[in-house]
Amino acid sequence: MRKTLFILLxxxxxxxxxxEDLDKLIHIDGVKNEKVTATFKSGNLINLKTxxxxxxxxxxxxxxxxxxxxxxxxxxxxxxFGLDNSTDIRIGFDYGLLDNxxxxxxRSKGATEVRQLFEGNVKYRFIEQTVDNNVPVSVAFFGSTTxxxxxxxxxxxxxxxxxxxxxRLSYVTxxxxxxxxxxxxxxxxxPTYLHRNYTAYNDQNDVFALGxxxxxKVSNRIALVADYTFPFRKSSNKKYREDVSxxxxxxxxxxxxxxxxxxxxxxxxxxxATAIQESQFISETNSSWxxxxxxxxxxxxxxxxxxxxxxxE
Amino acid sequence: xxxxNIYIALFMMLISMTxxxxxxxxxxxxxxxxxxxxxxxxxxIEAKSILGASAMNLQSGDIIFRVKNTSFQFDKKLxxxxxxxxxxxxxxYPLSEFKGKVENADKLTKDGSYTLNVTGTLQIHGVTKPYxxxxxxxxxxxxxxxxxxxxxxxxxxxxxxxxxxxxxxxxVVKITVxxxxxx
Numbered sequence: 390m391r392k393t394l395f396i397l398l399x400x401x402x403x404x405x406x407x408x409e410d411l412d413k414l415i416h417i418d419g420v421k422n423e424k425v426t427a428t429f430k431s432g433n434l435i436n437l438k439t440x441x442x443x444x445x446x447x448x449x450x451x452x453x454x455x456x457x458x459x460x461x462x463x464x465x466x467x468x469x470f471g472l473d474n475s476t477d478i479r480i481g482f483d484y485g486l487l488d489n490x491x492x493x494x495x496r497s498k499g500a501t502e503v504r505q506l507f508e509g510n511v512k513y514r515f516i517e518q519t520v521d522n523n524v525p526v527s528v529a530f531f532g533s534t535t536x537x538x539x540x541x542x543x544x545x546x547x548x549x550x551x552x553x554x555x556x557r558l559s560y561v562t563x564x565x566x567x568x569x570x571x572x573x574x575x576x577x578x579x580p581t582y583l584h585r586n587y588t589a590y591n592d593q594n595d596v597f598a599l600g601x602x603x604x605x606k607v608s609n610r611i612a613l614v615a616d617y618t619f620p621f622r623k624s625s626n627k628k629y630r631e632d633v634s635x636x637x638x639x640x641x642x643x644x645x646x647x648x649x650x651x652x653x654x655x656x657x658x659x660x661x662a663t664a665i666q667e668s669q670f671i672s673e674t675n676s677s678w679x680x681x682x683x684x685x686x687x688x689x690x691x692x693x694x695x696x697x698x699x700x701x702e
Numbered sequence: 703x704x705x706x707n708i709y710i711a712l713f714m715m716l717i718s719m720t721x722x723x724x725x726x727x728x729x730x731x732x733x734x735x736x737x738x739x740x741x742x743x744x745x746x747i748e749a750k751s752i753l754g755a756s757a758m759n760l761q762s763g764d765i766i767f768r769v770k771n772t773s774f775q776f777d778k779k780l781x782x783x784x785x786x787x788x789x790x791x792x793x794x795y796p797l798s799e800f801k802g803k804v805e806n807a808d809k810l811t812k813d814g815s816y817t818l819n820v821t822g823t824l825q826i827h828g829v830t831k832p833y834x835x836x837x838x839x840x841x842x843x844x845x846x847x848x849x850x851x852x853x854x855x856x857x858x859x860x861x862x863x864x865x866x867x868x869x870x871x872x873x874v875v876k877i878t879v880x881x882x883x884x885x
Contacts, residue, residue, distance in 0.1 A: 411766045414730050415755035417797075423772060427787045444779040488779065520772075572793035609788055610864070651784055651867040694778050 425518040428527055428569040429577070430612070431690055432483065432491075432512070434602045435643030435658045436670050437579050437616040440529040440567040442514050443485040443692060449493075451690040453479040453665045455500070460681025471684050476500045476663035481508070489514040489529075500664035501673045502548045502589065503559075505538040508666065518568060531563040535668045546590035546633075556587035559668035563600075573606040581618075583671055590633075593626045596672045604647065614656070615644045620671050636675040645686075656688040727761040729846050729883035736769050736879050738854075740872040747781060747871065749774040756881045758846075763807035765820065767800040767879065789861050795828045804837070813841050820850065829859040846883040851876055 429439035432449065443449045457474030458464035464471050481495030495508040510533035518527045537557045542549040551557050560583070567577040579600035588594055602616030618641040631637055645658025661683045662670040676682030734754035740747040754769035771792040776782035786792040802822015809816055821834040837850035855874050856863060863871045 410728065411757045411759060411764055414728055414757040415766060415768055417753060417755040417768050417770055417773075427783050447780065572791075609791070649788070651788065651864065651870075652780075692780060694780065696778060 422523070423520040425520055425527070425569050428518065428567050428575045429604055430647060430649050431654045431656070433656070433688065433690075434577070434604065434614045434616045435645050435656065435660055435686070436618060436641050436662050436665075437577065437600045437602045438512070438529075438531050438563060438565055438667075439577055439602075439604075440514050440527040440565050442489050442491045442512055442529070443483055444488045445485045446695040447485045448693045448695065449481075449483040449491075449690055450693065451479075451481045451483070451688060453477075453481075453497075453686070453688040455660070455663060455665060455686040456684045458676065458682045458684055459659075460683075461676075462680075464681060476684065477665045477669075479665040483512075489517070497664075497666055499537065499539075499666070499669065501669050502542065503537045503539070503669070504549070506666060506668075507536045507538060508668075509534050526566050526568045528567075529565040531561070531565055533561045533667060535559045535561070535666060548585075548587065548589040548592065551587060559583070559585040561667040561671075563667070574603065576603040577601070577616075579618075581667070581671060583620075583668060585668065585672075589630065591626060591629045593623055597621045598671045600671075607646075610649045612647045612649075613644070614647045614658070615642075617642050618662075618671055622672070634675075637677070638672075639674050639677045641670050641674045642678060643686075652692060654688075654690045656686075658686045658688075659683050660686055728757060728759050729885055731756040731848075731881035731883040734767065734769070734879070734881040736767075736774075736877065738774070738875050738877050740875045742872045743869045745870040747776070749776045749782070749785065751775065754879075754881075756848075756879075756883070758804060758807070758883060760807050760810050763804040765800075765802055765804050765807075765822070767881075769798050770796060771798060772796070789856075789863075790827055795826075797825075798827075799825045800833070801825075802833075810839055810841050810846060813843070815840050824854070826854065826859040827861050831858050844885060848881045848883065849879070851878040853877070 429441045432439055432441050454475060455477045457468060457471035457476060459470045468474055477498050477500040479495055479497035481493055483491050483493035485491050491512045493510045497506045498504060499506045512529055512531045514527060514529035516524060516528040518524055539549060541551040544550055562582045564580050565577060567575060569575045581598040581600060583596045585594050598618055598620040600616060600618040604612050604614045606612045627638055639661060641662035643658050643660035645656050648655040661676045661678045662674045663676055664670040734756045735750060735752045736754045737750045751769050751773040753773040756767045758765040771790045772786055800822055802820055805819040816839045817836055818839060820837045823830050824833045833852060835850055835852040837848055840847040853874050854877055
């Protein structure tokens with residue numbers, strides 16, 4: 390009896406050993422220094438940019454729209470909760486020169502005194518988070534130049550009373566730092582420097598700002614997105630401008646839903662910012678969530694691929 | 703020396719002998735390429751990983767394949783992102799694995815060409831399903847080459863394709879495996 394038990398034991402141990410053996414013999418290599426992908430699904434959250442770039446030879450066509458105030462004195466039922474108005478519309482094309490270097494052009498209406506905006510921009514993601522966490526964050530540079538094509542305003546105190554061509558230009562420089570904490574959560578911090586060559590009387594030319602934002606997945610294809618931008622305005626300039634215009638400056642807060650349909654990215658959002666462009670919404674958000682001055686906005690982005698079809702080797 | 707000790711000695715011997723035999727009979731393929739091909743009305747999609755691994759035992763016929771989902775390379779990078787993010791959910795299910803048996807694997811000890819049945823279970827997207835297919839083996843100078851292809855129905859592995867991209871992604875994709883084994 391004891392003998393058979395022993396033999397049985399011997400065989401079972403050998404058997405399991407063999408199975409484990411094959412398991413141990415193979416070890417698979419992943420891609421070396423594998424980079425974290427899809428920190429965000431799109432180059433934009435609501436108001437802020439993300440670290441995402443489109444790949445080489447891809448083009449992204451993007452339309453952003455902001456309606457009028459939903460509530461408050463300028464909203465309500467009489468203009469169908471803002472849907473009768475649009476405070477800003479932006480149409481843009483981005484192109485991937487490299488997988489991490491994009492250039493773009495855009496036209497937007499402009500939501501402040503300064504209108505008819507043409508924008509040229511560049512985004513370069515120079516640090517990429519890795520799966521093994523040796524590089525904990527992705528970092529991108531974003532720079533844009535905006536030109537106003539409108540007729541100069543005769544009102545000398547206006548931000549649009551341009552005297553020469555240079556007065557029409559504004560520059561935005563951002564460092565976008567993002568981390569994908571899990572497959573469901575990514576956060577971004579965006580230190581920003583905004584320079585306007587020309588401003589309204591006694592406004593400041595240089596504005597520093599800090600943006601924070603995030604994306605939390607609800608399902609595989611739907612995510613919650615939110616961002617908040619805090620401009621560091623000088624209190625003396627701010628007070629003067631607020632006294633003269635009778636308008637207050639607010640920080641831009643946006644919350645929304647992001648839907649990925651495979652090729653298209655839709656954003657449905659609510660924000661108090663009237664403008665879409667960085668050169669305007671950061672420094673010139675005069676609408677407040679508390680007064681019902683937030684609006685429905687959406688963006689549609691469609692990617693096109695110009696890579697030649699090739700056989701994969 | 704009592705009886706127990708003799709048994710233990712015998713037991714140890716047996717283990718060492720078997721493992722020794724095992725190692726000789728085990729073949730490993732470090733060059734395992736796995737390709738999948740989706741043929742849909744609007745688009746053909748092909749992706750390939752050359753970073754798969756496989757091992758087989760000629761005595762028992764045991765065979766195992768394993769590949770990291772993120773190692774599949776696509777022509778279009780956006781597709782690669784969608785593959786990992788939306789369909790395979792590679793964060794949650796990083797590996798795809800086949801474990802099975804090659805019938806009459808002992809034939810493969812001699813040079814020649816053989817077509818043998820392979821049966822086992824395939825785990826993709828966290829769902830394990832039984833599969834069986836025929837594989838072609840070529841044995842020459844101690845090297846063993848194996849090629850096979852089979853069909854995988856995405857729905858079997860709970861990979862759902864939204865109707866909006868239904869014409870771009872096939873319901874059934876063809877998987878081709880190519881491995882070169884050495885002892």
